[in-house]
Amino acid sequence: MGHDLDARLADRLAELRQQRGWSLDELSGHSGLSRSTLSRLERAEISPTTTVLSQLCAAYGRTASQLLAEVEDEPPQVLTPDQQPVWRDDDAGFIRRSVSPPQPGLRGELVECTLQPGADIVYAVTPVPGLEQHIWVLDGALELTIDGRTHVLDAGDCLRFRLWGPSRFRCPTGDPVRYALVVVLP
Template sequence: MGHDLDGRLAARLAELRQARDWSLDELSRRSGVSRSTLSRLERAELSPTTAVLSQLCAAYGRTASQLLAEVEEESPQLVPAGRQPVWRDDDAGFVRRSVSPPQPGLRGELVECTLRPGADISYAGASVPGLEQHIWVFDGTLEITVDGRVHVVDAGDCLRFRLWGASRFRCAGADPVRYALVVVLP
């Protein structure tokens, strides 16, 4: 993330916690993220990993895209390619481009994702229970585990489901996997 976006995200995370009147200890208990990490995130000393962002979103009951859209400067109808926010977790091998970010009054969003070979990302639960997802693979092979069931999704294939629990995304091939993720709020 860019420096300005990191700062706005840090401020928004602090606002969300304070609006609930939660201490750092309480948020740590609810999210499973250490108190020291939460403190560093809120001071913009640290950018969240994919896993940490997922844990915080679950604690706050919103999707990662919703949270990231809340810190964007505006939500225009036309989103030129150069203005589509890109978020990277280099340690996890994950790049996320918000092609059509969330906008007030709209329930869907479109995200382009890329996982490098060997990337394996697990989410403990749905940030928003019943979240509808459609995953269309452009290049490579994506292994997705939803509710304990493993799906192998190859280029051109589309997997669609409602997410209620844990999920896992793994690049199953020797090449990166690039896919579109359509998210529809319940």
């Protein structure tokens, strides 16, 4: 993330915690993150990883795209590739492009995701129970575990489901996997 986006995200995270009347210790209990990490995030001293962002989103009951859209400027109706927000977690090997970010009054969003070879990302909880998702693999192969059931998707395959619990996204081959993710809020 860029420095300005990091600073806006830090401000938004602090604002969300204050709106709920939570102390850092209370947010730590809700998110499973240490008080120190939360404090550093809110001061923009560190950027959140994919896992940390997922834990915060679960604590606040929103998707990562919703949270990131809240810190972006009002999106225009047509977004050229250079206007689509990109978020990277190089340590996890994950790139996320909000092709069609969330917008007030709309329930769906479109995201392009890329996992590098060997990337393995586990989301312990869903930020919004019952979240509808459609995953269409564009290039490569994706191993996706939902509700304890593993699916291996190849280019052209689409898996659609409602997410109620943990999930795992893994790139099982030596080539990156690129997929489109459609998220529809319940």
